[in-house]
Amino acid sequence: MKRFFILLIIITFGFTFANVSCNKKKESIKQISSANLDVTKVYNSAIPLDSVAIVSFYNSYPELKKYQEETFTLYGKHNFNQVWFDKKGLVEFGYSLYSKYLDIEREGLKVVFPYEKNLEGIFHEEIENTLDQQSTELMITNLYFFYADKVYNGLDSKVTTEIGWLLPRKQISYVNLLDSVMTHSKSSGEDIKIQIGQYYKLRAILEKYQKIEKGGGWKIIDLEPNFKSYKPGDSAVAIGQIRERLYITGDIQSNSKSNVYDPELVAGVSRYQLRNGFKSDNLILPKHINEMNRPISDRLKQILVNMERCRWMSPEIPNSYEYILVNIPSYNLTFIRDGKVALKSPVVVGKTMNKTVIFSGKMSYIVFSPYWYVPTSIINKEVKPGMAKNKNYLAQHNMEWNNGNVRQKPGIKNSLGLVKFIFPNSNSIYLHDTPSKSLFGNETRAYSHGCVRVGKPRDLAINILKEDKNWTPKKIDAAMNAGKESSYVLKNKIPVYIGYFTAWVNDNGEINFYDDVYDRDDRLAKLIFNEK
Incomplete structure (x- = not known):
């Protein structure tokens, strides 16, 4: 059997692999997710898959039927041999896929695989797998298509056209993508970019803002009655609150807790204004504070919808x-x-x-x-x-x-x-x-x-x-x-x-x-x- 390097898989999917053998199913998914392998051997399986089993599978699991055509195409390319199992058992790429699915919220998505309970039986030793071997193979394949569809494709192109997005949608074959991972002998040394670069930048910011949310977010800044503006040198309780707010989002690097509108805060306010579509000046106006008072949940939603746009x-x-x-x-x-x-x-x-x-x-x-x-x-x-x-x-x-x-x-x-x-x-x-x-x-x-x-x-x-x-x-x-x-x-x-x-x-x-x-x-x- 031909051996393949896992480096291409890491480059292609950004997947993290565990230092476990294919049959060490009893190790926790958390361990699988956190460890790194420099090189892992992936085998081109010679275990046959009955095409009749594919039809039967979709009769039993109709919510996955949208992936039936792609599934036939995938296995046709592999001469109807299994891709997730070799003679030693489930290949590590399968564990990595499941780990990525469990961490799908990192991609800004809150979706659930229709037959998630079946996945637990496949990937957790303590839970009985009620599927036969071929159905197990097909369930993992459909998990792959589900993950790729949600993370790399997003909303259907008909939907995006209806909402007025007429930029050309990216075209990607998930069969070819998986096939390239399984068939190339080693990486070309270049990243295979599945998403536009902005997507990954937003994903990093999403993680930052999720941490802020878990830490309690930010407090409401109190607007004084008849407030019109703050200028450098002014002192007010709200200025201290603004300082704390800008420290949380990194517009200033330290929080002196001072209530005086000092040069450090002037620079932070200017940075905040530019980041939020305002003209940069030394004044803090009600519109600036109102924008600062938007809850972090609004910002998280804003990041998520723009990650979705990047998928297209x-x-x-x-x-x-x-x-x-x-x-x-x-x-x-x-x-x-x-x-x-x-x-x-x-x-x-x-x-x-x-x-x-x-x-x-x-x-x-x-x-x-x-x-x-x-x-x-x-x-x-x-x-x-x-x-x-x-x-x-x-x-x-x-x-x-x-x-x-x-x-x-x-x-x-x-x-x-x-x-x-x-x-x-x-x-x-x-x-x-x-x-x-x-x-x-x-x-x-x-x-x-x-x-x-x-x-x-x-x-x-x-x-x-x-x-x-x-x-x-x-x-x-x-x-x-x-x-x-x-x-x-x-x-x-x-x-x-x-x-x-x-x-x-x-x-x-x-x-x-x-x-x-x-x-x-x-x-x-x-x-x-x-x-x-």
Whole structure:
């Protein structure tokens, strides 16, 4: 029988293995979970599995029937030989799988395998296993598919489409994933990334916040009557409470218990403000304290729903040479090139009645000094009523009729500003400049009709065209200010992802919480946790 190294399994699943032999079932699961093995031998079993037993199994355990097709595919690839048992008994990978299942809350999930009692008989020596050997094999296989489905896939793609998530879902074959673990002779030396990196960062924060919750969470900060603000140098009981609150979440490194708003606390408040979508200044306002007073249960739920969103994302996204990410709740755009942040820019997104769509596309061209072709809905709701009140409405707004429609001429007052970035899509969404620069200074920036207004459009154009010899910053400036529309097709199309994450961990490991501008979190939480 061919021997295989367990290192690939560790890399693939992050599983922890115990220093026990396959037939040492009587050792506790806790011991199995906590010990580490550098190398464990996994055998390609020659123990046959009757295909008729598979059909019979699903007749007996109908709640697992959704995995029947994958089960047949798995065993077909293994010539209908068992994968969890060899001549020595249950392989250690089976114990590790069960340990991971018992610890599934670490993945932000509260789910129960439909036939959990049967698992106890398989993995605990003191409990009788009432299953025959082939049913035992199949029960473990279905535990694997159950675990992979819940942890790596999450909600069904039909459900996510219904709730407006139009970013492409990652595609992964759990049969091939398990098969690769069992058939490769050794690791290639590279991690097999099942989830996008943000998922693992959120998981680490989840563990931190769960510990805070077990420690009692944080206390409510008392707001004084008629309270307006605290400034550096002020003294109040509430300032001491704020200090304790920020110490718990790591915004300050020590708690002097002082009630004075001193420089150490000023720095901590600034850090907290930036992590929670506020502008950083020296003032503590009622809105800051109200945010601090949100119970830790709310934060835990926020982390969990964003871990779920990460399950839907392809881990291949960061492998692109360049791409653009827009996160709606943070009102921020990030342009990545060659694995590094080339540009960050504030953005304005669609208001509640004109939500920016969550989807992806490929930026293919840039339009300089663009016309703005006014959508019919805006013509009916804004332009025509304006014309009825003011006969000079079109001229005052630099607009003109064009083949029965209305368009706004190029120029600094154009609603699209001096440049727009096009990634063709059925939603008519694109990135563009805007003459309304003052809006980028607001903490809340949901004002548009659905498109994404970019706070640094010139910088974005320069970075996009940086490796194109046809363009220089001077030439870009000239095109943006020409007063005449022109387009340029990009040599390389750039993926653009417009997502929705209300909790995001930065490269420094700091959790950032953002306002749920479109009220999506609670709806998703209800789907995940079957809340009413």
